[in-house]
Amino acid sequence: MIMPLINGLKITLKHMFMKPVTLQYPDERPTPSPNFRGLHALKVSHSKAKCVCCYLCPTVCPAKCITVEAGEDQEHNKYAERYEIDMLRCIFCGYCVEACPVDALKMTGEFELANYKREDFVFVKERLLEK
Amino acid sequence: MGYEILGLPMAYYIAMVLKVLVVFVFVLLTVAYATYAERKIIGHMQVRLGPMRTGWHGLLQPIADGVKLFFKEEIIPSKADKFAFLIAPLIALVPAFIGFAVIPFGETIEVGGYKIPLQIAAYYDTASGQVVDLNVGVLYILALASIGVYGIVLAGWSSNSKYSLLGGLRSSAQMISYELAAGLAIISVFMLSESLSLQKIVADQANGAWYAFKQPLAFILFFICSIAEINRTPFDLPEAETELVSGFCTEYSSMKYAMFFMAEYANMVTVCAVTTTLFLGGWHGPSFLPGWFWFIAKVYFLIFTCMWIRATYPRYRYDQLMRLGWKVFLPLTLINIVVTGIIVSL
Ligand code: SF4
Ligand code: SF4
Numbered sequence: 309m310i311m312p313l314i315n316g317l318k319i320t321l322k323h324m325f326m327k328p329v330t331l332q333y334p335d336e337r338p339t340p341s342p343n344f345r346g347l348h349a350l351k352v353s354h355s356k357a358k359c360v361c362c363y364l365c366p367t368v369c370p371a372k373c374i375t376v377e378a379g380e381d382q383e384h385n386k387y388a389e390r391y392e393i394d395m396l397r398c399i400f401c402g403y404c405v406e407a408c409p410v411d412a413l414k415m416t417g418e419f420e421l422a423n424y425k426r427e428d429f430v431f432v433k434e435r436l437l438e439k
Numbered sequence: 440m441g442y443e444i445l446g447l448p449m450a451y452y453i454a455m456v457l458k459v460l461v462v463f464v465f466v467l468l469t470v471a472y473a474t475y476a477e478r479k480i481i482g483h484m485q486v487r488l489g490p491m492r493t494g495w496h497g498l499l500q501p502i503a504d505g506v507k508l509f510f511k512e513e514i515i516p517s518k519a520d521k522f523a524f525l526i527a528p529l530i531a532l533v534p535a536f537i538g539f540a541v542i543p544f545g546e547t548i549e550v551g552g553y554k555i556p557l558q559i560a561a562y563y564d565t566a567s568g569q570v571v572d573l574n575v576g577v578l579y580i581l582a583l584a585s586i587g588v589y590g591i592v593l594a595g596w597s598s599n600s601k602y603s604l605l606g607g608l609r610s611s612a613q614m615i616s617y618e619l620a621a622g623l624a625i626i627s628v629f630m631l632s633e634s635l636s637l638q639k640i641v642a643d644q645a646n647g648a649w650y651a652f653k654q655p656l657a658f659i660l661f662f663i664c665s666i667a668e669i670n671r672t673p674f675d676l677p678e679a680e681t682e683l684v685s686g687f688c689t690e691y692s693s694m695k696y697a698m699f700f701m702a703e704y705a706n707m708v709t710v711c712a713v714t715t716t717l718f719l720g721g722w723h724g725p726s727f728l729p730g731w732f733w734f735i736a737k738v739y740f741l742i743f744t745c746m747w748i749r750a751t752y753p754r755y756r757y758d759q760l761m762r763l764g765w766k767v768f769l770p771l772t773l774i775n776i777v778v779t780g781i782i783v784s785l
Contacts, residue, residue, distance in 0.1 A: 313752070320484040320751045330488040 340417035345400045347418035347431070348393055349438045351411065357437060358412035361388040365404035365413060373397035374404060391433040395421055414438075454550040458559055462539055469742075470704040471501040477746045484750040511693040516599055519690065523597035528691070528698035531590025534583040535705035541576035542712045543641055545722050545731035557722070557731060561638065576637040577629070580713055581622055584668060587706065588614040591670075591687050594699070598690035606686025609757065614668060616764035621664035623772035627657045627779040628717050641721030651718040656775050658718040660768055662741075665714060667764065669706035671745060673752040674760055711741035 331338055340346065350357045359376075366374040373396075379389030405413050423429055444452065475490065475497065482489025490497030515524055545557030547570060554563040561572035573579055588611055595607020628650050629635060632643045644650055651658040667674035688699045715721060715737040724733030755763070 316751045317747060320747060323486055324480065324483045326483075326486050328483060328488045329486050330491075332488075332491065 340419060342417075344417050344419070345402050345415045347395070347416050347421060348398075348404070348436055349414050349416050350391065350433065350436045351414060352438050357388060357391070357433065358410055359388045359391060359408075360410050360412070361386045362409060364407045364409060368403045368407040370401060370403065371397045371399050388433065391436065393431045393436065395429040395431055396426065448553070450550055451553050451555070454553075454555050458555070458557070462544070462559060463536065466536060466539060466705060466708055469708050470701055471505070473704045473707065473742060474504070474700070475501050476742070477749070480743065480746045481750040484747070505697070508693055508697040513695070514690070514692045516690050518599040520597040520599070523593045524690075525695070527590045527594035527597060528695045528702070529590070530593060531587055531702040532698045532705065534587040534590075535702050535709055538580050538583045538709040539712065541573050541579050541637055542709075542716055543570075543572065543637055543721055544712075544734045545729065556638075558638065570638050572636055572638045574634070574636045577625060577635050577640075577713075577717070580709075581618070584706075585614065585618055587702065590699075590702070594691065595687035598687075600690050602685075603687050603689045606689070610670060610687060613670070613674065613760060613764070616761060617664045617667040617674075617768070620764060620768035620772050621661055621668060623769065623776060624657045624661035624664060625717055626772075627654050627775050630776070630779050630783055637716050637721070641716055641723065644720040645723040649718060649720040654718070654775070654779070656771065657779075658714075660772055660775070661718065662714055662744075664764075664768060665710040666745060666748065667760070669703065669710055671703070671707060672749040673755050675754060707742060707745055708738065711738045711745065714741055 350359055352358065361376055361378040363376055366372070366376050373394040375390065375392040375394075376388050377390035378386050381387055400415070402415055405415055421429070443449070478500070479489040479497070490500040493499040493503045515521060540559040541561075543556065543558035543561070547554045547556045547563060549555070554565075556563055556570040556572070558570070558572055560576075561570055563569075564571045591610040592607040595603040595605070595610070598604070628640065631650065631653060632640045634640060634643075640650075647653070688696055691699060712734075715734065719737045719741075722730035722734035724730070724736075
C-alpha cells in the first residue's frame with residue numbers, strides 16, 4: 309500500500325521538471341489539423357458561390373441552423389439568394405458539408421468565433437464566402 | 440534608553456512589537472505567495488505552466504486576486520444567521536495566525552543590551568540565562584487548531600444551506616478524528632523531550648538527532664493528520680466540489696470567502712512550522728547561516744511537500760477518510776506511544 313503512494317509522488321516530481329506543453333494562446337497560436345471543423349465557408353467558382361440551393365444542407369442539419377432562400381439569375385439558374393448559418397446553434401458536426409451534392413461547402417480552421425452581440429454570430433452569405 | 444516601563448527600556452518593547460509585526464507580515468506574505476506557488480507547482484507537475492500573464496511569470500497574481508476579491512459583491516443569504524455568518528470567517532482565520540506566537544523561529548538576538556529570543560511569546564531570563572517561553576506551547580497550538588473548526592462549522596450552519604451544513608459537519612467529524620491522532624502522535628515527542636515547551640523541544644533536537652529520525656512513525660503520522668486537520672487535499676472533504684458544491688463556504692463571497700482561503704493557507708503555514716519545530720529540529724541548522732533561515736527553509740520545504748501531495752493524490756471518500764483516521768492512524772499512534780514508552784524506560 310505504501311509503495312504505490314511513493315511511486316505516485318515520484319511521478320509528479322518527475323513531471324515538474326518536464327517542459328510544459330502549454331501554448332501561450334494569444335501570443336502563440338495553434339495550427340488546427342487539416343480536418344478540424346471550424347467556421348464554414350462557401351466555395352466560389354467563376355466568381356460566384358458554387359451553391360445551387362438544393363436545400364440538402366438545411367434538411368440534414370441536426371441543429372436546424374442553416375437558412376437558405378433561392379433566387380433566380382439572368383440565365384434562369386437557381387442560386388442561393390440568402391444563405392445564413394447561426395453559429396450559436398451549430399454543433400460543428402459537418403453533416404452539411406457531407407450532404408452537399410456540388411461540394412459547395414467546406415469547413416475551415418477558423419476557430420476564434422467569439423463576439424459581443426448575438427446578431428454577430430449569424431454568418432450571412434457575404435461573410436461565409438471563401439476568401 | 441530614556442523611558443523605562445516595569446524596569447525595562449523602551450527599546451525592549453519596541454523590539455517586542457517589531458517581532459510581532461515581522462512575523463505577521465511574513466506569514467501574510469507567505470500565505471499570499473503560497474497560493475501562487477501552489478498554482479505554479481501543481482501546474483508544472485501537470486506539465487502546464489500555471490499563471491503567466493500577471494507580471495513576470497504571473498508574480499503579481501496574488502495581488503491581482505486580492506484586488507479582485509475585494510471588489511466582488513458581498514452576498515449574505517437572506518435566511519442566514521447574520522452575526523454567525525459574518526464572524527465565522529474570522530474565527531477560522533485568527534487561530535491560524537496566532538498559533539505563531541509560540542513557535543521559536545530563530546536564535547536569541549541582542550537589542551540595546553537586552554537579549555531577545557526570536558519567538559513571540561518568550562523572554563530572556565537574565566537570572567538563569569535561559570529563554571523562557573510558554574511551557575505548554577504545544578497544547579496552546581492544539582487548542583487553537585480546534586478553535587479553527589468552530590469557524591467552519593459556524594459558517595456551514597449559519598449559511599442556512601444544506602450543502603454548507605454538511606460540509607461544516609464533515610469538517611468537525613474529520614477534525615475530531617484526526618486531531619486525536621495528531622495529538623497522540625506528538626505525545627511520543629513529549630516522552631522523549633519530557634517537556635511541552637517548544638524551546639526545550641527544539642533545544643533537545645539540536646543536541647541529539649531530530650525527532651523525525653528518532654520518531655519516524657510519529658513524524659509521518661503527525662504530518663498526515665495535520666494535513667487532514669487543515670482540510671487539504673487529499674482530505675479536503677468539507678469542500679468537496681463534486682458532492683457539496685463548495686462545502687461550508689458555498690454561500691460565501693468576496694472578502695469573506697477570501698478569509699477562508701487565507702485561513703486554509705495560514706493553517707498550512709502554521710502546521711508546517713509546528714512540524715518543523717517538533718520534528719525537524721526547529722531553527723537549528725549548520726551555523727554558517729542564521730537560524731531563521733533554516734527555519735524558513737524547512738517550513739517552505741514542508742509547504743512544498745503539502746502541494747506535492749495535493750498534486751499527486753485524489754481525494755479520499757468520506758468513509759475511507761474516517762476509517763483511516765480511526766482504524767489505522769489512531770492504533771498506530773497508540774502502538775508508537777507504547778513502544779516509545781518501553782524504549783524510554785529501558
Ligand atoms: S455543421 Fe452540422 S450543425 Fe453546423 S450547420 Fe452544418 S449540419 Fe448544421
Ligand atoms: S447542400 Fe450545398 S448546394 Fe445544397 S443548399 Fe447546401 S450548400 Fe447549397
